[in-house]
Amino acid sequence: MRRILSLVFLTITAVFLSGCLLKRLLVVKGQLNAFDKNFTVTKLPGDGFCIGFKNPVLLSSDVDLIAGCKATSLLKDDSAVRSLLFLLEKEKGKKEEIPVRVDFIKKGSEPKLEKVFIPEKLAKIISSDLIIQCMKSGATSKRNLMQRNVTVRLNDINFNLLPDRAEIRNILGNPAEGEEGKFDYLYKYKVASAEPDKNSNPSVSIKISFYKDKPERIQHLSLRYRTALIDVDISAKKAVLQLI
Secondary structure (H helix, E strand, O other): OOOOOOOOHHOOOOOOOOOHHHHHHHHHHHHHHHHHEEEEEEEEOOOOOEEEEEEOOHHHHHHHHHHHEEEEEEEOOOEEEEEEEEEEEEEOOOOEEEEEEEEEEEOOOOOOEEEEOHHHHHHHOHHHHHHHHHHHHOOEEEEEEOOEEEEEEEEOOHHHHHOOOHHHHHHHHHEEOOOOOOEEEEEEEEEOOOOHHHHHEEEEEEEEEEOOOOOEEEEEEEEEEOOEEHHHOOOOOOEEEEEE
């Protein structure tokens, strides 16, 4: 579930960064106002799906900067397309990997982000319908430069599409912290980078909180990656990206 959670993080994260990256992120935000004109969401064999950029804006160097590490592996690099694979590895317990593939189309002086492939495991948590709803909501996000955050209202999101407690454990396995009957689950992953020093690889922490009176249903989702924290308050129908 963040980075790579997928595209929402790619589109709104680093919104306070200066220079050309900020300008390109704002262009992507503007594209969300005409979703069907600028994006596609295509289901893949199994339960995965692909988010496509019809009018690519973000550069391969932008993705490197946001990711904070080199890709785990290079899948393809020809005259038309460059494909990279990022692996999220569970830090504790049974070894598990979540693959996220990104494709860049070679246009101009630098490849541009064209596709993000969401694997089956993530798609069972954040479905393609839910991604579409979240991306469309992102078009109305509000920035607060003083507080270094971005707020997105989620009034049109169908949160019933989210899995319940039992489904989460079936999809992600046992959490690093939190037992059955507790109100919080914490999952920790590390981005498997091609860099030799694994200590430099960014960590991903996912905290899932449940309603006390409805312990099977999710109340809060938070994802921490590098210096960014995404907090989704389902009861308040609001998501906040906070730079920390």
